[in-house]
Amino acid sequence: MAIAEEEQVSALKQKLRELVESIVDRDDYTVHAADKAIHALSALKDLKSTTFHSTNMEHTPVPLHFRCPLSDHLMTDPVILTTGQTFDRPFIQKWLNEVNGVCPQAQEVLSLCILTPNFLLQGMISEWCKENGVDLPKPIFDIHDEQLTEAHKHRLRSLLFKLSLSLSEQKEAARELRQLAKRMSAIRTLFGNSQMVNLLMRPVSIGTASMDPDLHDDLIATLLNISINDTNKRLLAENEKVISFLIDSLKSGTVQTRSNAAAAVFSMSSLDSNKHIIGKSGAIKYLVDLLEEGDPLAMKDAASALFKLCFARENIAKTVREGAVQIILGKIVDHVLVDELLSLLALLATHSKAVEALVNHGGVRFLLDILRENTVERIKENSAVILHLICYHDREKRAEIREEEMANGTLSRLVQNGSSRAKRKASSILHCLGIDESTSHNNPLPSVTINSTSSSN
Missing domain, CATH: 3.30.40.10 (Zinc/RING finger domain, C3HC4 (zinc finger))
Incomplete structure (x- = not known):
């Protein structure tokens, strides 16, 4: 166990000991004290669980x-x-x-x-x-997290009521709701029913076009914070008003609001059923638009949401149709979020239309340049994964890849020095090209044996 964990366990035990003693020794102990003891015990249990899982990961x-x-x-x-x-x-x-x-x-x-x-x-x-x-x-939560009390519940009801009043009161309420939902997991739990969510959506009835930008951003950020709670994810995705609000926010909000909406989509997409709901909602088009138009942080949120959504196969095709491959290549050429975007591109490249788009927009030459010049292991690994998919889906591009290998031995060096996954992909590409891997290891300009029968595995 790390020193930081030992200190945290010790602090939790001491806090729990003091609370239990005060409860046992006093007849008039408070419900608040009991809640704090339960919270400390729960945190201790979570920490023990975390340590147990870390031992399981030794192998x-x-x-x-x-x-x-x-x-x-x-x-x-x-x-x-x-x-x-x-x-x-x-x-x-x-x-x-x-x-x-x-x-x-x-x-x-x-x-x-x-x-x-x-x-x-x-x-x-x-x-x-x-x-x-x-x-x-x-996640390990801080032992000083606030406790949910009746006062908090009353405050939450009061804030939700204020969302139906004047604009200034709506803005004040939304700002505080955003902070409460971010800071307190117990507040997020209270949003676990449709009625509470619908109360939060009251200001949306006027439409996002005429909504105050600050109010708009605070409401979207509140939805993002609420969605952190796993039990809320399905509830939010199945609420048509919430999904419609997210789509409108991705489409026409400020860059910050669009970024928060993308982050909310990512969070909700942790559930497989939500991936299908959100994919059918039209959100993918606006996530791709944000990928093209946003600042680096907004682009990262859009890429994260698309990455998560594309674990549902039908969403890959939708993302490719919206021009994501061309946009991603352009961003990588400009050295923007290279690592993150290559991870997304490797997922998209499992679809034949993405491979076609990569080939048509000069992706092969660019990937070979990355393998030859970049030193970041994960970037080289994802480049090899994409090149491997191209090699097996597009026979015509094999000649270009073979020519590069004869001139520079790029794949042979990757077989020798890459990560285990990169080595496997590079070795498979060499086999596909009919290049003798054992010869390549000892020769920077590898000898080539044309294998006319080589085909996709």
Whole structure:
């Protein structure tokens, strides 16, 4: 167990001991004290569960980019600092509180201590866990989280009522609802019924075109925060008013509002049934538009949402039809979000229409350049995955790939020095091209044996 975890366990036990003693020793103990004891015990249980799962993962090495640089454990709630580094939320939050806002990697004082959820990485971690039979540990919550009281419930009802009053009162209520839903998991739980969600949607009846931009953004962000609760995801996706509001927000909100709407789509798409509902809603077109038009953070949210949606096969075809392949290639050429967009492109390339679009827009030459010149392991790996799919789906492009291999030995070097997945893909491409892999290993300009019978596996 890491030192940080041991300290947290010790603090939880001490807090629980004090609470239990006060309850046992006093006849007039409060319900609030009992709630706090239950919360501390629950946090201790979650932490024990996390430690148990980490022991289960000893025989399944966690990729380095999925580990928090502070805890060295699999991240459960990855967030990005303004410096661009990603950490697990509870550990970076504790670090920033103790070290006065200094980034642990860049050693820079942060002018803004903003923690932006890294939804794309979170999705990739989730899929890796599924593929490797690893249970993703529950996020570790701070033991000082606020407790839900009757006062909070009354305040929530009051805020929802204010959403039916004047614009200034609606804006004030929406701003506070956004913060409460972000900070308190118990508040998110209270939105687990249709009536509460419909009360939240009251201001939407006027339509987004004439809605105040601040009110619009706060309502969308509230939906995003509510969707963090797993039991709310299905409820939100099956609410036609919510889906319509998300679509309108992706289409015509400010860039920040569109970004939050994309993040909400990503969050809700964790459920397979929601992937189909959202895919049929028309959201994909506007996510692709945001991918093209947004700032880097908005583009990352759009890419994350599309990545998650495209695990439903029919959504890949829709994404390709909306021109995503061309847009992604253009962004990568401009060195924008190369790693994230190549991950999305590797998923899209499992569809023949995406391969066709890649070939038509010069994707083969570009991927070969990346394999030859880029040094980032994951970027090279995804490039090899895409090139492998092209090689097996488009026979005409094999000559171009073979020519590159004869001139530079790019794939042979990848077989020798790449990640295990990149090595497998590069080796398979060489086999498809009829190139003797054993000869290639010892010769930067590999000898070529034309294999006229080679075909797709």
